[in-house]
Amino acid sequence: MSKSELLQLDIATAGKGLRDGDFTAIELTEAYLDAVEASRELNIFITETPDRAMADAVAADKSIKAGTSSKMTGMPIGMKDLFCTQGIKTTAASNILGEFIPPYESTISARLKAAGTILLGKTNLDEFAMGSSNTTSAFGAAINPWELTEDKKPLTPGGSSGGSAAAVAAGAAIAATGTDTGGSIRQPAAFCGIVGMKPTYGRCSRWGVVAFASSLDQAGPFARTVRDAAIMLETMAGHDPKDSTSAAQATPNFEALIDGGVKGMRVGIPKEYRVEDMPEEIDSIWRRGIEMVTAAGAEVVEVSLPMTMSALPTYYIVAPAEASANLARYDGVRYGARVEGDDLNGMYSATRGQGFGKEVRRRIMIGTYVLSAGYYDAYYKKAQRVRTLISQDFDNAFHSVDALLTPTTPGAAFPIGEKEDDPISMYLNDVFTVPASLAGLPAISVPVGSNENGLPLGLQIIGRPFDEGSVFRLGQALEDAAQFDKRPRLTLEGFK
Amino acid sequence: MSLDRETIVRIAKLARIDVEDSEIDGLASELNNILDWVETLNSISTEGVEPMVGVGVSKAPLRMDNTNDGDIAEAVLANAPDPAPPYFTVPKVIE
Secondary structure (H helix, E strand, O other): OOHHHHOOOOHHHHHHHHHOOOOOHHHHHHHHHHHHHHOHHHOOEEEEOHHHHHHHHHHHHHHHHOOOOOOOOOOEEEEEOOEOEOOEOOOOOOOOOOOOOOOOOOHHHHHHHHOOOEEEEEEOOOHHHOOOOOOOOOOOOOOOOOOOOOOOOOEOOOOOOHHHHHHHHHOOOOEEEEEEOOOOOHHHHHHHOOEEEEOOOOOOOOOOEOOOOOOOOEEEEEEOOHHHHHHHHHHHOOOOOOOOOOOOOOOOOHHHHHOOOOOOOEEEEEHHHOOOOOOHHHHHHHHHHHHHHHHOOOEEEEEOOOOHHHHHHHHHHHHHHHHHHHHHHOOOOOOOOOOOOOOHHHHHHHHHHHHOOHHHHHHHHHHHHHHOOOOHHHHHHHHHHHHHHHHHHHHHHHHHOOEEEEEOOOOOOOEOOOOOOOHHHHHHHHOOOHHHHHHOOOEEEEEEEEOOOOOEEEEEEEEOOOOHHHHHHHHHHHHHHHOOOOOOOOOOOOOO | OOOOHHHHHHHHHHOOOOOOHHHHHHHHHHHHHHHHHHHHHHHOOOOOOOOOOOOOOOOOOOOOOOOOOOOOHHHHHOOOOOOEOOEOOOOOOOO
């Protein structure tokens, strides 16, 4: 098989080819390393790991030959640079981590390594995963491989997992890891025309993932197909005693749960998501999605989630509060870049003042304020109470429906540099993804169509806690019906 | 609620983040916009509603209090700025 043919395979088909001996993991890896190199203009990787990739490929071929391989063996993937990788620089896209080289491996990356995946490199992201456009990265923004706009301004791949999404869309990785705190997997997946899955909170271990907002952070896969996302999530998920919020739940065979169709499933359409001045392109793709799942045999009913519009302000209290506590560890003492000061506090303040970027400083300060004496009850406690109401909305809806269908984003990918002047307009990117994050629910984004400029648009399916099966099944129904086969202009050899 | 310059300086001090004098007004206006926006939550009645601290955290898991690592001082110090093995270093704190 030629390199370009190899690059067009998804996980399901590449796995079969590897096991049948049609090609080797080394051949597949070499093809992807070429693609990584050819995609450098997109600023996808903060650190490329070609030597590690080749060593992984040798091991994968051995395991395939020995008959000990898994469905993920030999799959060349990108790893969001928020997962600690032993001996490989991990930056969280921040200057404050300096040349940090973790002495340990995150549980998720360890599980993927043990399953025989091949690490191509560490992908770009917003600094500490705080952003919706990848522009807060200390290493410059990753670029969306999709068609440029008429004014030729490069588009954002979304954020915070922008590099991972761009890698999969461009064909520079067969799949990639992401983390999602308020939409950081689903929004970039929608912007890049690929599948992104945030599982139930607790499904994937947070151990070794650089923390942003611990009650919300959750890892998940980016892939080209719903099936691939299910295969990869199965490898990532599982109870981990090292993360006290990791759920003691058996991991189902997610791939098997995809099949079986959606006949008889009840799908809720939350009327509050039909926001004022919703762009016609979003309204229309949502209507098409409703038609698709109806045609596949699901029953669609309107539901009400009255607290929907309170989710984003709630998130922008809860997440910065947790971030201000989590990021207190960056003090220039135990790791990271130190900036000297007159005394201990001076050293802390200089280190943090210079090490953190603008958005991270902004969120730490908001968080510090809402947690400070005299304001804690008015802001933080209040937000936690509203979070309860938001979660109850979903509980109530799930009494009458099996899953919810909504748009993923309020628009398509926008040019890099837009929405930078007003933090709130940037935050509004996550208006449809944040509610499920606050409630800890599994949710997927699937590409369903494109707008008049040819840019991809995604729809989101939200499920009950630990019912990823229904989410995947409905995702598969959308994928089957949409037959979304448009590819980015900057697609490399692969994924055509 | 409006944050003045003095409050911004106080928050920055609490957060241990150096802020240049020239940045204070810009930060005040950005933070005020965000706070004005999140204050829309005040219109929601939350009387008697329990605060939600997280998902599925009603019962913290317990384990035996055993040491399961240790003797890795070198690894722990490997990323420290200016270490004096086996110690981290900080600026002088006692006069």
